[in-house]
Amino acid sequence: MTYVNKPKLHHPTLKKNAVGYTRRDYEGAISTLCAGCGHDSISAAIIQACWELSIEPHKVAKLSGIGCSSKAPTYFLGNSHGFNTVHGRMPSVLTGANLANRDLIYMGVSGDGDSASIGLGQFAHGMRRGVNMVYIVMNNGVYGLTKGQFSATADKGSKSKRGIANTDSPIDLAMLAITMGATFVARSFSGDKAQLVPLIKGAIRHEGAAILDVISPCVAFNNHAGSTKSYDYVREHNEAVNKLDVILGSEEITAEYAPGEATDVMQSDGSIIRLRKLAPGYDPSDKVAALKFIQEQEQAGEVATGLLYLDPTPQDLHASLNTVARPLAQLGEADLNPGSAALERINAALR
């Protein structure tokens, strides 16, 4: 009998969004990840976010590397474009795709092995260049596919399933991304969709390099006492700095807040991010303070989550390169090849 397909039947009240799709239309194949894997919850959050934003599935490209996390794009947005790249090389393939067709929404899906170990350089340079993308790291602190060795994001002193303590320092991908110039940096937890879904929505609407470091417990190898990436540990040590709602221009604003309780930030595409402060004094537009706060929380053994840093008006790679508004992939031969007369003129100018 093995796996059955998820039945096509759905709840009678299932709603359609502005482009005529139900949430179920954003699903992919049934997951073959371990039962209870945090990655599946992140997939569900991506599905929910894309449905809520009424994104047309054919306008999304999902790119991933190698690992449990990088299998995940099969399990959401089954009608979108997909590319499974070489290990750790997703950022450069994504950058190339983005340059060729700037009209798509790029979703890079990676894990702590793919991004913090073999692909750390690619990760850093993708952020530096300001590629317009949503980069989601499904971060579980272990190499699940090779049976649970510590990854580069595992906390120093945290214990493996067999009780051995990690001796290496962890890489904090959120802090690294802030340092490298990413303009939308958030951390979340797969077990908290109320926080995760709006963050994904905000990141999709962000016109620059957006990264989400999502702690995603590995039920098979990293969900025991002594782990700092287990469901229990993260729930106990989750320090959310803020809560947010993403409001699109046409949407009615329903929630009411007392003055000073919430601040609205308009992103360059016109969407509004409404932030409700949870940590007193936390200002996500202040890069230095943000880094300091995250570091302090880390020292105290807490995990800072929420929208950690935001530059609402970023300059993306296309702006830096001054490319044409039309996707390069759609330019005809006449646009791309100015002809031999033009070449002659250029050559003459150089003589």
Add this chain to the structure above:
Amino acid sequence: MQATDIANPNYFHKVVDCQWACPAHTPVPEYIRLIAHGRYDDAYMINWKSNVFPGVLGRTCDRPCEPACRRSRVEDESIVGGRKEPVAICRLKRVAADYKDDIDARLPRAPAEGNGKRIACIGGGPASLTVARDLAVLGYEVVVFDQDPKLGGMIRTQIPRFRLPESVIDEEVGYITGVGNIRFVHRRIESLKALLAEGYDAVFVGSGAPRGRELDIPGRKEGGANIHIGIDWLSSVSFGHTSKIGKRVIVLGGGNTAMDCCRTARRLGGEDVKVIVRSGFEEMKASPWEKEDAIAEDIPILNFLVPKSFTVEGGRLTGVVFETVKAEYDAKGRRKLVATGEPDQHVACDDVLVAVGQENAFPWIERDIGIEFDKWDMPKVAEATMASTHPKVFFGGDAAFGPKNIIWAVAHGHDAAISIHKRCMGEDIAARPAPGMNIVSQKMGIHEWSYDNDVSVAKRLKVPHRKKEEALSDIRAEVELGFDPELAFKEAQRCLNCDVQTVFTDNLCIECDACVDICPMDCITFTENGEEADLRQRLNAPALNLTQDLYLSGPLKTARVMVKDEDVCLHCGLCAERCPTGAWDMRKYYIEMTHAEHACTRR
């Protein structure tokens, strides 16, 4: 809201909508699975134990199970290309009866030595026969009295042969009398007092609702020779006393008897047969499928016409005059039929069949023997025990609470048998036995279940019918041909296995959301507890069907609770398949009513 007590057998029983709705509580999904496996004998025996007449009911049941079927709430109209339909439960039951082997060896027998108690059953219909079967196996000596020459009651006298062949009745009545210690006496009981004087330890009254209601309007007497009371006429046809009718026939009434009358008339020479009803088409009492079958045999159904008088010329009936009415509803939603003022219509005919209802009649029960009657002149009968106010007299079937149907009669019979047994053993009849519950996890491997959890999206299959010309030419030719094994398998696959329950163990849950993410019907929510009305609104999908329960866990680690709306769960088991800790498990709850056999602490 309190955490759900799943140790209460009624909680999961209620989730099995079909079984819960069945008066006899037949374990429907279990026998449907057995049919899918081709195990017709086993499927038949489950039915036989529970509803006594699987072959008869598989053709004639009122099927209260089908409107209750969860399938009719979860199907997707865009996939089936039509409306949501329940599983064809009733016709699957017939498959078990049609394709079984000889099951004789599996039937119980009366013990060689009786217990010395004698029971009389008045009326040889389904209620009495159920009592007889349940008690004979326990060593009681049962005597069944009936005014007709054969056992079966209304099953034999009122249901036409083209819906139910006599061979099926003979076979299933035979299984009951075959138990032994059951004696049939062809005798009409004229005095209950006299019968009680014969020294029976208990008397069961299962005499049905034998009197067809009269239609007392002008011309009734004058045209009497061609005006017949529906159930009497059907009975007369059944025993071969009547074999023809006029060419133009009017059937008055909108119930199932009216449908049987009109279709029978079509087979006895009626060429222009009409059903004429006071109410609208939707409010008619007849089952939708019986109306469909009548219409398919070229019988028009005319609505909102009230008969005013019979017209008679030269001592012979010539037709019926009708007043045209319309339905009006008062502030309380009660319907009233009022004349539209249009001129009355005369509909010409040769014969009229009156099928406007049935009544109970107890002229043979003396009013001074300790049986109390209510203001409607019906005996006072206790609902759970079927006991009258006389310690030795019990009622069941249509005789108890007025006309219902066969499956209710069977349910009454089981309940009465329990009471009679308890009373004869000197136990308290009010202490009713709890249903039996057998719970088995269906887990076989990581992704393997011992039931077929792949939900079929096929649309309901139609039962093949005999060709109309052929069917109308022979009153004994059964119209429905039944599913063959291949069709039965396909239809059986539509069953959602609602008896395989999603069982949640809260202290195993790590709140990873895997079940929430995979559930195709958005049934599961983890949230803060609250009042039920409030919870129903803030689930992942609102739980709007108030007849369906919420399954609530105890508090979890985060202090939240798991809430599952049972309403549209497909029982696909994906929640349990995606659960990393086994907090969800799929467990089959085989719930079976306890009959007389196990109702007493001693025998």
